Amino acid sequence: MATTVHEPPQIDPHRLPDPRHSGNGGGRNLAPADGDLRVTLDYSPPPSSTGIWVVLFAITMMFAAFTSALIVRKGSSLDWQTFTLPSILYFNTLVLLASSITLEVSRRRVAAFMGGLKSQVESPARWLYITLFLGLLFVAGQYVAWSQLSAEGLYLATNPSSSFFYVLTATHALHVLGGLGGLIYVIRKLSKSALRRSALVATARYWHFMDVLWLYLLFLLWMKL
């Protein structure tokens, strides 16, 4: 029977890469011939940075499916009615873009804070709260847009165009709420001094992606409705 776990070989510590960059012992692009670990690159990104791309890819595919459904549905019949988008959407867009900026600011603050400037303990959290508020404002603004449309008599089932409007904006808003959940997680971890940088980076990527996705949706709706 084979032995279970082998002793790791002796390695010259001076030749190892900076441990601060290493993941969970992940070893990419390795070719350790005959077990010579000194030639290996001991680095892999934290899984959350891969994970967030997986999430963003799934969301992209989902909205791609919705988009193709919209195009096919519009082309399949003559019942498509166009309507003017509620103008509050443009205000919401600005709010969402602003939230991305505040998140970037707080990310820098957190980085500086982690760098050791203890005097700024409070400020990263403050900017995160502002981001959170702007995110909520965006969702509230979307809600106002839905109420305005229903006041005009455009409900989910009124016409395929309004159906798609509600489906796309609601799905996006749900994902924004998910991002807000991520922000709350970050704030909680920060207050407990247990925040991992990778978590913040992943949340920020997700948040900025929500911006890009919204700009795309706005363009799509503006073009097709």
Added chain:
Amino acid sequence: MHDMSTHAVQHHAPPTSFIRKHVFSLDHKVIGKQYYALALIAALAGMGLSWLMRIHLGWTNAAIPGLQLLSKNGAPGGVMTPEYYLQLMTMHGTIMVFFVLTTAPFAAFGNFFLPIQVGAEDMPFPHFNMMSFWVTFVAFVVLMASFFVGDGPTLGGWTQYAPLNAVGAVAGPGQGLGVVLWATSIALFCVGQLLGALNFIPTTLDLRVKGMSLMRLPLSAWAWFITSCMGLTAFAVLMPACILVILDHVAGTSFFVPSNTVINDQLLPHSGGSTLLWQHLFWFFGHPEVYIAIVPGIGIVSHILVTNMRRPMLSHRVLIYSMGALAVLSYMVYGHHMFVSGMNPISSLAFSFPTLVITIPSTIVVLIWVFSLYGSKLRINSASLFALGFISMFVSGGVSGFFLAQPSIDIMLHATYFVVGHFHMVMGVAAMFGIFGGTYFWFPKMAGRMMNETLGKIHFWLSFVGTYCIFMPFHYLGMAGNVRRYSTFVDDFLQPLIPLHRFITVAALLTGAAQLIFVYNLIHSRFWGKLAPDNPWDATSLEWSTATPPPFDNFGGQHPVVYHDPYQYGVQSSTGDYVMQASPEQVKTEHEEK
């Protein structure tokens, strides 16, 4: 908190409470077993449904004792009604495709073994992993609930074609609430699988231990990785489609119901929807789904075979590239399900050629397997028998693809038993054989005990011969034009085929009964089997270099280091004819062709 990034995965301590240990566990090994248990229950349910269907097809007016207890309206006096047949058929397909063929080879074995094979302590996001299982579990419960509420489950088939799936209860039993439950269940299932992919992909890319380069990953790990990439793309498209169907039901939208639809002399209020839209969205998921079911099988079978052949595959790389090619091509071919659906005839041709191209990587995979057997020292045991049986089934199911890939022949064979035979052979039975092989191979590691080999071999023989007896005749029926999804054969030209149907029914009942041997073996061995050593098969990959069963953190507080390619068999070493991946021993190895 200043040193924030040394360990991306928190080293969580082993849980102590029963709930955290066995129910809401974060441990990928427990989650893998939970997925396996779910798949086993689902498989038994699906098999039971297939028995009922087969009895009805062979002897239409036969009363099945007790069936009236399941549905009073569906089976008055135990005799199945035509609509109840369709409802059971839909559930059989849905349960098998989603809750067995996707969960068992991919989610169950993948969860248990992928982290161990890459040398990680766990998946990177254990909470999402736990959610992945429990969301899938809820999805299963929602689906099964449709048996007991309203007028039963939907009768629209597992493909749920529009507009039958969207017009509502007027179209037949189960087309109201049944469809809503179906679509809810599948949407939840998609969420579960997306959460799975979220863990599988970073596990493979980021959590590999020192020395584990991508090309040193075992073929099973590669298969799970490729499958998770496919699942990520496919399930993210099916979920919106299900949402749109639900909206057509509950919100009165018209995504899939066209204008001027008249049912029971009533003009439906919907208008303008597109029925082909559903088919496009569904098959964009549906075809990759076939490969989601079979690629893990390819990986598992390769892993088993190479261990039992005592030699490396002729080419590790070519197998990996072939699996990748299958994955990529699977997205380019989905239209071959729609040759006669009213799609533009030019696009039928455009979908036909990539479908034919799929033959090439599939052939390469089979040739590598078969010619790796040449000059090997093949060990015969339950696991390797099922792996070899997989090859036989994969070939049999694959060659019928030649026919269905061509639109002109599809005119004759579309929607006949030929298609049913084809996909049962390749994604049903072959994938099942992969699951069985994986079970016999990995059970010692998962449960800490050996399975009974004699029962395993009996199970194999009955399954192998039995499935050929069931599914080969399906092809003949299809060639004679026997239409699928008929509850009874009333057409004149179908009458002469009924004896063949009866033969299939008998074979199906016997083969199904043989599966109970497997279930007995599984349960009996779990509690009373011989204790398993750490490495019963003289295998090389990392799962065999840890204890049996593996400790909570997989490697007992240490990280293994990988020194070798995954399958160094047929070498001279201190352990015999193999050297383990984690063994620092230097041996003279034949370098594989790269």
Added chain:
Amino acid sequence: MAKFFAVTIIVIAILSAIPILRHTWVAPEDISTHGRLIDEQMSETMAEAGISFLAAQFMLAVFIWKFSNPGPTATIKKFPGGAKGLVVAALLVVGVEVMALGIFGVKAWANVYLTPPSASAMPIQVQAGQFAFYFRYPGPDGKLGPIHPELINEGSQNFYGLDPEHDTDSRDDIVTAEMAIPVNKEIHLLMHAKDVGHSFYVRELRVQQDFVPGLDVSLHFTATKVGKYEIVCTQLCGLGHYNMKAYLNVLSQQDFDDWLKKEAAMQ
């Protein structure tokens, strides 16, 4: 055990091939002008698939027989040529063959779907609904009247929702439950779905086409042999799917004219 397994594989492979070689279960004789190409394509594919099937199963069986459970003195041998040879073989032999098959198959497909019906083709409309087919002949004026879905009423036998009061084109339309066509005359079949998806499948005609609700598709074919054939639905349409059928009567021109006159009188 291994040798027994090898024999089993070979026996199963041969037994599977016997019904195909003996033509035990085959499609009925073709009665269409376009079906010959499909049948040829089918038998060519069968030959290639059959050879691949038998070759692969035999090879698998032979290698299992030869290389399982060898003695301790056996050594690992490598297949001469290695993986590279196999990949090249797969690309050249299988790839080229399959592609050739696909390219030849285009002709059979194009013959059905990429050629327009001739101007003299006889138009017949078929409407599929749960769970029956109804056929409509345009009558002497050669025009089909418009369909009013809200007027569809099975009780009063207005299966198509016609309004002869207001639509002059509808007045001479002939609606039947059976499809009769003259032999050797091209038929232009206009396919309309009343409710959900259905399909039109006549094995002898080598025709299968889905009805797409909301989208009227058409099909054209010529029957070459007088006789009575079954039209069945092949797209799951609900509880009566198994029972959704109609008869196709291929008649001589004289018989067809008589039949149509009789049907017209019954309207």
